[in-house]
Amino acid sequence: MKKAVFVLLVGFGTVFFGFAFRNRGVSWMDQALWETKNPFRIVLCVTEDLRTSMAVNFELKEDVPGFVEYRLSGETLFSRSETREKTVRVGTTQVYFRECDLLDLLPGTIYEYRVGGGDQVSEIYRFKTMDPDPSAVSFLVLSDPQGSDRLDYETFANNVLRVINDSGKSPDLAIITGDVVNRDESRTQWNWFIQSLSVIALEIPIAISIGNHETGSFTDPQIRSIEFSGYFHFPLNGPVYQTFDTVEGDQRLFDFDLGKTFSFDAGPAHFVAIDSEFLNNPLDEDNFGIFSQWLETDLAPHSDDWVVAFLHRGPYSLHYDSQNVKDLVVPLLEKYGTDLVLSGHDHRYSRAVYFQDRMVDLSALGSGGLNDYSFGEGTTYLVGNSAGVKFYDHRDDNDTQVAFRYDEKNPVIPWVEITGSSIQVTSYMVDRSDWVTFYPDRVSVIDTFVIRP
Ligand SMILES: [Fe+2]
Numbered sequence: 001m002k003k004a005v006f007v008l009l010v011g012f013g014t015v016f017f018g019f020a021f022r023n024r025g026v027s028w029m030d031q032a033l034w035e036t037k038n039p040f041r042i043v044l045c046v047t048e049d050l051r052t053s054m055a056v057n058f059e060l061k062e063d064v065p066g067f068v069e070y071r072l073s074g075e076t077l078f079s080r081s082e083t084r085e086k087t088v089r090v091g092t093t094q095v096y097f098r099e100c101d102l103l104d105l106l107p108g109t110i111y112e113y114r115v116g117g118g119d120q121v122s123e124i125y126r127f128k129t130m131d132p133d134p135s136a137v138s139f140l141v142l143s144d145p146q147g148s149d150r151l152d153y154e155t156f157a158n159n160v161l162r163v164i165n166d167s168g169k170s171p172d173l174a175i176i177t178g179d180v181v182n183r184d185e186s187r188t189q190w191n192w193f194i195q196s197l198s199v200i201a202l203e204i205p206i207a208i209s210i211g212n213h214e215t216g217s218f219t220d221p222q223i224r225s226i227e228f229s230g231y232f233h234f235p236l237n238g239p240v241y242q243t244f245d246t247v248e249g250d251q252r253l254f255d256f257d258l259g260k261t262f263s264f265d266a267g268p269a270h271f272v273a274i275d276s277e278f279l280n281n282p283l284d285e286d287n288f289g290i291f292s293q294w295l296e297t298d299l300a301p302h303s304d305d306w307v308v309a310f311l312h313r314g315p316y317s318l319h320y321d322s323q324n325v326k327d328l329v330v331p332l333l334e335k336y337g338t339d340l341v342l343s344g345h346d347h348r349y350s351r352a353v354y355f356q357d358r359m360v361d362l363s364a365l366g367s368g369g370l371n372d373y374s375f376g377e378g379t380t381y382l383v384g385n386s387a388g389v390k391f392y393d394h395r396d397d398n399d400t401q402v403a404f405r406y407d408e409k410n411p412v413i414p415w416v417e418i419t420g421s422s423i424q425v426t427s428y429m430v431d432r433s434d435w436v437t438f439y440p441d442r443v444s445v446i447d448t449f450v451i452r453p
Pocket of ligand 1: 179346
């Protein structure tokens, strides 16, 4: 383990695991979570270059200018960065969100930071920039943490903490494949989600592909997903559309997808987040042309790199295949050699390799078979089970083939590690003794596989 990573782990543990270990056996992880509170609802978000920058999103209680102060770990004086205002109505509440990009940071360096505005200032937290020439990147995949009450979100947070704790590893980032709340107009649910997300997002950047539960219908102004844009600040490098006119009364604006479809690099991999709600029927053909051109332009320079795409609705899954994703996006992903596609929406864990709409027989690809394979063509599709509490039953009318499936109603959290020579996925199942008890009893590996060039 690299020294700097170890230092981060120690710092991370001081904030979170200190509570965790102290309370183990009683209510050990919910204390860790809810005692942190995160009243500013700070979320660290990915940037286009995590070696030299970090995005910070938070909210203030009143409409005053915000700031982020940061310093090298161990130093005394802070530098201050001003923030951009974005006041958003969440339910019936005006929320004074602020966002900021910390730029020109030193690679491979631990920073301390705090946020504030007026006479308010947060506690001090810390993050680490990626190494100058990172040979690897590791991340958690969290699907569909949506819930309806506080215990649902506590459970989600407990699951994440328990997997981090038991695996003994520290992720560089976390990718969430959408549906983070059940009701996008519920300020309470958003707050619970951000509270639960605080177990990672105060110190590790996250990236989210927006889900249907954060999105309204095309004729609803909510389609612009203003709450999502309020709570998060992802790279604004996605497609910019023309007027939407296929659907009468379509409320989408030319820039509605900025921060929802985006890309970034981390370690030896290129990542692209896709707003799959944009692709849901009915499709605006002209704007799909803009999207596909954007995707091709984004992917083309990375055909020799590891490429990870993530979106809420996936093309090959046990419950909810998305035909538009399958017909319109998969050919583009295949054309540029996308290696791994992460999706949610299904609430059932599965994986398969597909090429030209046919499942690849992994047993024919070298001696490793299902769990260790190498090929020139084909894309691995990993569909997340919920990382929280919501699971679906079997459905018999979907005949999609998958190579591996996990049908139990237990949370699953895949851990992905990408180096120059492989993508390694280890999927952890979080088990509890019964459904009355929401504190996890144990963590075990239900699936592991390696993709090689
Ligand atoms: Fe969904």
